[in-house]
Amino acid sequence: MLRITTLLLILVAISSCSNKKTETEPLTAEHKAKIVGLSKDLIKSINDFDFSIVNSTWSNKAFKDRVSNITGTQKSVFEHIFEKDLKRKIKTGNLSIIHHINSTNGAASFFNLDHKDHHSELTILLTYNDNFNFFKYRIEIENQKPVLSDSYNFRDNLWYSEKIINSLRLASKHNAFSNDRRETNIAIHNSDQELLKGDTLEALYYLYDIPTTHQTGNWLSFRKLTLAQSLSDSVYASVMVTEYENNKSLYMKYLYHLYFSDSTDLEKVYDILSEELGESKTLDSLVSSGSFWD
CATH class of the missing domain: 1.25.40 (Serine Threonine Protein Phosphatase 5, Tetratricopeptide repeat)
Structure with missing residues (x-):
């Protein structure tokens, strides 16, 4: 009985750790300089119809770490849908911004870069003939390199990871x-x-x-x-x-x-x-x- 109880406690501990949000390292001056460089390269690539920057700097690992504070069952569901469909949708969504800018003669420009303690948030202004929008990327340091880890939609007032968490919780409840x-x-x-x-x-x-x-x-x-x-x-x-x-x-x-x-x-x-x-x-x-x- 004691062995079974001990095993259950270990499984619960493992499950809790797997759903705990991973804390990234504090930003240094060197990190911030790298993030500034990535921000400039990213905006230039959007205007140049170049997919290479967003494809090479988006981190699926960092994004998955953002989907936290969910149950073990919700985590399993997330892992399944991420590999099956969500990973592709995220990539398509990132590329669709570049497509839209270049197909409508729009322009992407720097709006704001806010350095937090452990990450930065790059806000990009998207302008077209008679309308505008804003888009924000979360940038973290992974293996001493800046990576894109999440995206924010100002029309929904939500990070994409938050939308996924809300959907998982809704699906569990109903x-x-x-x-x-x-x-x-x-x-x-x-x-x-x-x-x-x-x-x-x-x-x-x-x-x-x-x-x-x-x-x-x-x-x-x-x-x-x-x-x-x-x-x-x-x-x-x-x-x-x-x-x-x-x-x-x-x-x-x-x-x-x-x-x-x-x-x-x-x-x-x-x-x-x-x-x-x-x-x-x-x-x-x-x-x-x-x-x-x-």
């Missing part, structure tokens, strides 16, 4: 046999089928059958608004109001106040965004020029 999970899958399937038939309105209606437990993030709001936009102004306005009431993200507030030309509240959104970005002059210039956050 497994394949739960009513909410089943109703979500059915609603999305039915919406897709109606869209294939050419019935956009019915496709939109089915998205409202998704339980509130699975209405997380901006993806569902964006999908509803995209469908509504192709129907009529009145439908779009109605969906915009509903999503604004249910989705409290900063970007949803931006879309709402922009659509209804509420300049006072739109200015408040820009103030919050500039606080998050850590700099406002460039943002003020973009807004005053008539450019949109998209």
